[in-house]
Amino acid sequence: MPQTICVTGAAGVVGAATVHELLAHGYHVIATDIAPHPATLPAQWSRPDFQYTRADLTDYGDTVEVLTGADAVVHIANIPAPTLLPPARTLTANTSMNGNVFLAAASLGLRRVVYASSETTLGLNFEVPPRYAPLDEDHYPYPTTSYALSKVLTETMADAVSGWSGIPFVGLRFSNVIRPTDYERFPSFWDDPESRRFNLWSYIDVRDCALSARLALEAGVTGATSYIIAAADTVMTTPSARLMAEVFPATRITRELGEFESLMTIDRARAALGFEPRYSWRDILPI
Numbered sequence: 332m333p334q335t336i337c338v339t340g341a342a343g344v345v346g347a348a349t350v351h352e353l354l355a356h357g358y359h360v361i362a363t364d365i366a367p368h369p370a371t372l373p374a375q376w377s378r379p380d381f382q383y384t385r386a387d388l389t390d391y392g393d394t395v396e397v398l399t400g401a402d403a404v405v406h407i408a409n410i411p412a413p414t415l416l417p418p419a420r421t422l423t424a425n426t427s428m429n430g431n432v433f434l435a436a437a438s439l440g441l442r443r444v445v446y447a448s449s450e451t452t453l454g455l456n457f458e459v460p461p462r463y464a465p466l467d468e469d470h471y472p473y474p475t476t477s478y479a480l481s482k483v484l485t486e487t488m489a490d491a492v493s494g495w496s497g498i499p500f501v502g503l504r505f506s507n508v509i510r511p512t513d514y515e516r517f518p519s520f521w522d523d524p525e526s527r528r529f530n531l532w533s534y535i536d537v538r539d540c541a542l543s544a545r546l547a548l549e550a551g552v553t554g555a556t557s558y559i560i561a562a563a564d565t566v567m568t569t570p571s572a573r574l575m576a577e578v579f580p581a582t583r584i585t586r587e588l589g590e591f592e593s594l595m596t597i598d599r600a601r602a603a604l605g606f607e608p609r610y611s612w613r614d615i616l617p618i
Contacts, residue, residue: 335359336548337401339388339432340408342366345508345540349405352541354381363397364408388428394435405544406432406446418477425481433488437496445547448486448502448557450595451479456529463583464575465596466531468559486557493555501547502557505540506533506595514612521568528578531594532565536610546604558600562608564591568618
């Protein structure tokens with residue numbers, strides 16, 4: 332029997348892509364968001380393996396109701412960036428939603444929780460230079476905004492609730508999420524390395540975000556773990572070693588870098604989840 336996955340934040344860019352990825356691989360999906368049903372998702376009436384439900388995840392009752400009947404959850408819903416709301420509201424909203432989803436999942440005995448964390452937990456915007464590069468999961472925690480702090484607190488909650496319940500929790504530290512239509516902006520970065528220093532010139536195609544979420548549901552992991560999810564390359568045409576030498580000359584480089592290798596390494600996601608990015612702007616834009 333196909334597994335039923337609740338995808339929260341399904342009206343958003345990453346959530347909608349995740350719904351499509353899961354449906355394409357035989358899962359049944361309960362999609363939920365606080366927003367009305369968006370045009371980016373299948374119509375509610377058109378297929379038996381999909382339903383859309385509006386819910387406010389800051390309300391625990393709503394959260395339990397929408398997760399009831401699911402085998403697992405991919406929790407994407409959050410305030411998605413540091414500057415969209417006042418800092419205190421971002422911190423409160425995100426920690427409330429995440430705590431409710433985690434506790435409801437434990438109460439209902441879901442088999443797995445996959446959730447969106449963030450590259451911001453690692454020290455962005457790097458006004459204090461990174462200690463080393465390529466950056467890996469061990470550069471955590473280094474929150475510099477209330478948004479990043481909400482993600483650090485969320486990973487702490489995940490560790491605790493996983494320990495109490497025995498449910499595997501997988502955090503996906505997404506890099507800057509890019510839609511295919513966003514690639515046309517990349518040439519504007521190439522002559523100005525400072526314009527993208529904020530996250531070491533990293534990115535992730537939204538379709539690869541969705542892939543990582545599916546793989547996180549399927550991987551043989553235990554406990555609470557978090558992984559950097561980034562493209563294998565940078566947004567730049569300048570080699571990665573030269574970018575670091577010019578912009579972060581005091582940062583220690585821990586190994587020889589590939590020519591355009593991502594400076595947020597995905598080695599652990601490759602090893603544990605089988606994650607290999609499928610999309611790069613280099614396959615689309617002329618250089």
